[in-house]
Amino acid sequence: MSAMLPALQTIPWAIVLILLPLVAGMLCFLWPRLAPTLGMATASINVLAVAALAWQLHFRFHGSYRHAVGGWGAPLGIDLYADGLSLLLLLATALVGLGVSLYAVGYFRPEQARRFWPIWLLLLGALHALFFAADIFNLYVTLELVGLAAVALASLNGDGPAVSGAMRYLLATLLGSLSYLLGVALLYHAYGTVDIALLAARVDSTPVTWAALGLMVTGLLLKTALFPLHFWLPPAHASAPAPVDLLGLLGMAAILWGSVQALRQPRLKLLIAYSTVAQLGYLFLAFPLARTGISVWRAALYLLLSHALAKAAMFMTAGNLLRFGHHDRIADLDRVVQRLPITAGAFALAGVSIMGLPPSGGFIGKWLLLEAALSQGRWDIVGIILVGGLLAAAYVFKVMGHAFTQAGVTHEAHRVPRTMEWTALSLAFAAILLGFVAVPLLHLINTGAVAVGFEVSG
Amino acid sequence: MNWDAAIPLLVVASSLLPGLVIFTLAEERVYLRTFLNLAGAVIKLGLVVWMIWGVYHQHHYEIRLALLPNLDLVLRAGPLALLFVTLSSLLWLVTTVYAVGYLEGSPHRSRFFGFFSLCVTSTVGVALAGNLITFLLFYELLTLSTYPLVVHRGTEEARRAGRSYLVYTMFGGGLLLLATVWLYTLTGTLEFTPQGFVQQVLATHRPALIVIFALFIAGLGVKAALVPLHGWLPKAMVAPAPVSALLHAVAVVKAGAFGIVRIVYDVFGVEAAAHLGVINPLAWLAAFTILYGSVRALSQNDLKRRLAFSTVSQVSYITLGVAIIGPIASIGGIVHLVHQGLMKITLFFCAGNLAETLGIHKISEMHGVGRRMPWTMTAFTIGAFGMIGAPPVAGFVSKWYLGLGALQAGQGWVVIVLALSSLLNAMYFLPILHAAWFRAPPDHWPAEHDFGHKETAWALLLPPVITAVIAVAVGLLASAPFSPLDWARLIAQREFYQP
Numbered sequence: 001m002s003a004m005l006p007a008l009q010t011i012p013w014a015i016v017l018i019l020l021p022l023v024a025g026m027l028c029f030l031w032p033r034l035a036p037t038l039g040m041a042t043a044s045i046n047v048l049a050v051a052a053l054a055w056q057l058h059f060r061f062h063g064s065y066r067h068a069v070g071g072w073g074a075p076l077g078i079d080l081y082a083d084g085l086s087l088l089l090l091l092a093t094a095l096v097g098l099g100v101s102l103y104a105v106g107y108f109r110p111e112q113a114r115r116f117w118p119i120w121l122l123l124l125g126a127l128h129a130l131f132f133a134a135d136i137f138n139l140y141v142t143l144e145l146v147g148l149a150a151v152a153l154a155s156l157n158g159d160g161p162a163v164s165g166a167m168r169y170l171l172a173t174l175l176g177s178l179s180y181l182l183g184v185a186l187l188y189h190a191y192g193t194v195d196i197a198l199l200a201a202r203v204d205s206t207p208v209t210w211a212a213l214g215l216m217v218t219g220l221l222l223k224t225a226l227f228p229l230h231f232w233l234p235p236a237h238a239s240a241p242a243p244v245d246l247l248g249l250l251g252m253a254a255i256l257w258g259s260v261q262a263l264r265q266p267r268l269k270l271l272i273a274y275s276t277v278a279q280l281g282y283l284f285l286a287f288p289l290a291r292t293g294i295s296v297w298r299a300a301l302y303l304l305l306s307h308a309l310a311k312a313a314m315f316m317t318a319g320n321l322l323r324f325g326h327h328d329r330i331a332d333l334d335r336v337v338q339r340l341p342i343t344a345g346a347f348a349l350a351g352v353s354i355m356g357l358p359p360s361g362g363f364i365g366k367w368l369l370l371e372a373a374l375s376q377g378r379w380d381i382v383g384i385i386l387v388g389g390l391l392a393a394a395y396v397f398k399v400m401g402h403a404f405t406q407a408g409v410t411h412e413a414h415r416v417p418r419t420m421e422w423t424a425l426s427l428a429f430a431a432i433l434l435g436f437v438a439v440p441l442l443h444l445i446n447t448g449a450v451a452v453g454f455e456v457s458g
Numbered sequence: 459m460n461w462d463a464a465i466p467l468l469v470v471a472s473s474l475l476p477g478l479v480i481f482t483l484a485e486e487r488v489y490l491r492t493f494l495n496l497a498g499a500v501i502k503l504g505l506v507v508w509m510i511w512g513v514y515h516q517h518h519y520e521i522r523l524a525l526l527p528n529l530d531l532v533l534r535a536g537p538l539a540l541l542f543v544t545l546s547s548l549l550w551l552v553t554t555v556y557a558v559g560y561l562e563g564s565p566h567r568s569r570f571f572g573f574f575s576l577c578v579t580s581t582v583g584v585a586l587a588g589n590l591i592t593f594l595l596f597y598e599l600l601t602l603s604t605y606p607l608v609v610h611r612g613t614e615e616a617r618r619a620g621r622s623y624l625v626y627t628m629f630g631g632g633l634l635l636l637a638t639v640w641l642y643t644l645t646g647t648l649e650f651t652p653q654g655f656v657q658q659v660l661a662t663h664r665p666a667l668i669v670i671f672a673l674f675i676a677g678l679g680v681k682a683a684l685v686p687l688h689g690w691l692p693k694a695m696v697a698p699a700p701v702s703a704l705l706h707a708v709a710v711v712k713a714g715a716f717g718i719v720r721i722v723y724d725v726f727g728v729e730a731a732a733h734l735g736v737i738n739p740l741a742w743l744a745a746f747t748i749l750y751g752s753v754r755a756l757s758q759n760d761l762k763r764r765l766a767f768s769t770v771s772q773v774s775y776i777t778l779g780v781a782i783i784g785p786i787a788s789i790g791g792i793v794h795l796v797h798q799g800l801m802k803i804t805l806f807f808c809a810g811n812l813a814e815t816l817g818i819h820k821i822s823e824m825h826g827v828g829r830r831m832p833w834t835m836t837a838f839t840i841g842a843f844g845m846i847g848a849p850p851v852a853g854f855v856s857k858w859y860l861g862l863g864a865l866q867a868g869q870g871w872v873v874i875v876l877a878l879s880s881l882l883n884a885m886y887f888l889p890i891l892h893a894a895w896f897r898a899p900p901d902h903w904p905a906e907h908d909f910g911h912k913e914t915a916w917a918l919l920l921p922p923v924i925t926a927v928i929a930v931a932v933g934l935l936a937s938a939p940f941s942p943l944d945w946a947r948l949i950a951q952r953e954f955y956q957p
Contacts, residue, residue, distance in 0.1 A: 390629065438526050
């Protein structure tokens with residue numbers, strides 16, 4: 001065992017995490033019958049690889065590390081970069097990925113599975129690459145990969161509505177890419193680098209920077225992927241607060257609009273989807289609050305992680321209910337909800353985190369966000385956070401109320417595979433558990449963050 | 459291994475773990491479920507008695523878990539915590555026996571007892587919380603775990619009551635969260651401290667502290683049923699009788715009142731609260747609630763609704779005692795936490811017995827019921843006399859100390875409120891007693907169940923008799939060591955005299 005440890009230390013886990021899903025995805029494409037096995041194996045190895053990377057980061061690199069792919073360093077070659085933040089996102093992806101893979105084994109019919117596994121593994125590989133990206137151009141490439149894989153997954157059903165929905169998403173994401181790329185070009189022209197760490201050191205508050213920022217934000221908004229931005233947001237942005245405040249306003253609007261829309265939906269899947277809009281809004285609130293030194297990004301990240309787990313669990317419960325009752329009309333859910341107690345429990349636990357009630361990851365994030373807003377006297381944001389929580393409670397209980405009607409039978413033969421129910425419950429439970437591990441996780445977020453100008457105070 | 463630290467955790471776990479197991483049990487596993495319930499309740503009570511003994515011998519029970527940087531989850535067994543935790547553990551055991559009898563043969567029992575256990579878990583968590591964030595955590599957990607109990611029947615009326623309960627409590631929870639975070643940004647600590655922890659910022663943040671205090675009272679006032687935030691309580695009466703008993707005497711309403719005690723004593727401190735000028739408005743609000751609840755109770759014909767409005771009124775005695783500055787009134791308020799619980803749970807058990815045995819829900823149907831169910835109605839009579847404040851039942855002790863304390867603090871108007879309230883209590887309880895004992899019974903009852911020659915099932919009869927006996931005992935033996943009054947004295951001492 002002790003002889004193996006040095007070998008494990010020297011393996012470049014970043015490369016493994018990117019290549020393994022890609023190779024496995026291709027193999028799935030070539031041998032469709034092996035796809036579920038290969039996919040499950042990859043998802044499991046991912047978790048182990050992330051753990052190994054964590055170990056490596058801690059003992060060998062003491063916080064963060066850079067890997068120059070093929071020995072060509074920046075600015076010529078591609079650098080991979082890993083720190084506590086990437087580790088955390090990788091960990092969340094690995095866990096949710098494992099859950100989704102388990103769920104997919106039960107969910108898809110063979111002919112769908114043939115198409116699902118290659119694309120799904122491509123998506124995982126692209127996400128891993130995204131979290132390792134060390135420069136804003138690489139971010140562009142990996143975001144594009146993620147977007148394309150997501151579009152393909154969205155059209156997996158192959159019927160009319162699925163394809164037209166996917167098409168719409170594709171157009172939006174392409175437009176977003178263009179806008180983002182334009183921003184990258186502007187920054188490259190102005191500062192001569194696309195490396196995030198170098199940019200963080202060089203940028204200052206000039207019109208070019210703000211134009212680039214505007215373009216990139218617009219682009220990422222279209223892709224609804226906002227988090228990489230905070231890396232290099234000019235620390236001097238107090239001098240030009242307008243765009244940052246605009247993002248905050250956008251976030252508030254998203255919370256209110258998303259929640260109200262979620263409340264109005266007659267269908268469960270749509271309710272969950274609109275709830276996502278609202279939850280993403282919370283992340284935007286971090287922008288106006290980041291002005292002072294308080295590390296509000298930790299709050300946003302914590303919300304992001306909890307949301308990833310909870311929302312994955314919620315979508316799975318919707319899938320289970322759909323499979324069992326062949327519909328997801330909320331008004332007629334009572335006969336379904338009560339026959340799937342594990343699924344109902346998963347929805348309830350995920351709901352606790354979405355509402356931001358203790359104990360849950362969502363609560364920790366909301367607490368940190370409220371703390372930042374209050375200490376800066378941003379009462380508008382405080383109000384929105386509280387109202388958002390109440391609205392979330394309203395739409396969660398709109399569904400949960402159906403678990404308590406006078407429908408006769410409670411238990412019935414399982415027509416939903418057990419793994420599908422238990423996966424949902426495990427992910428929801430993980431979102432609750434996040435509420436108890438905040439201290440080590442927040443510490444992890446700060447690990448190695450100085451190198452990229454990440455705010456560490458607070 | 460420090461066993462002292464583990465005990466508060468075990469107290470919480472002794473209902474949490476059985477609860478989680480019960481969720482997974484099939485409906486028909488009655489014996490295992492009942493065994494788990496009772497075993498958990500007995501173990502919890504044993505642990506609590508152990509802690510009382512330990513605290514008396516200078517042991518320190520505290521456990522911490524880091525929740526956020528600089529913020530811990532804290533469970534600590536101080537005197538005030540022990541008073542509440544003893545009450546809820548004891549009454550949980552009794553209520554469990556009652557609920558097993560009450561729900562015999564009805565559907566969804568695993569779900570019911572699962573949430574029942576979670577509800578008690580949250581309540582002892584609220585009691586043992588050593589700082590505000592721990593309190594908040596269990597307080598919200600209490601909301602979530604009682605909602606399924608309120609809507610348990612699943613009727614349209616029950617679901618409406620559940621929605622109303624949620625709207626009120628979620629709103630209150632939001633205010634509480636806001637107040638807690640805000641206070642934390644000012645003081646940097648949330649640890650419950652005798653005589654409060656806001657003194658350092660008292661001078662610099664006076665307006666903010668006043669608003670924070672108001673937010674706390676509004677947030678907690680929802681569960682404590684302070685007028686005008688009491689609306690959910692009478693509606694929640696559609697829940698099964700053991701749930702009503704739990705809501706009114708052990709868990710929800712009590713958690714709200716207990717929270718107010720914590721806020722005034724261990725967060726702000728009476729002196730700081732008086733300095734901020736917020737303590738007198740709280741006393742007025744409590745006094746108004748006392749009278750309002752009693753007046754509304756007068757006109758209710760539904761027995762449980764009358765009892766609900768009586769709770770609105772009675773629980774505010776606790777708030778009133780806390781809001782009158784002075785050790786004697788404090789003793790009255792704190793001791794009423796226990797006394798009201800004992801008396802009110804007796805009344806609800808009895809109301810449940812009448813409904814289950816004879817199908818009686820309305821006061822107008824209660825004529826002569828004392829002859830048919832003498833034991834039940836004797837227990838009811840004791841509870842009612844306690845509420846009116848007649849010696850030697852426990853309620854007399856509370857009112858005595860409240861009145862004396864008010865005079866000592868120079869707040870004579872409180873005595874008038876107490877007298878008026880007692881008069882109103884008599885006006886809405888005595889007609890019930892008169893009808894039950896002295897009117898002729900009808901030819902047949904609305905929906906009579908046959909229990910042989912017993913008046914009702916043992917599991918339904920024993921709990922109210924036991925709690926009624928205890929309600930008399932704590933009144934008679936009020937000055938004995940370890941009585942609720944004795945503990946209340948200890949708590950008041952810590953608040954009003956430097957250690």
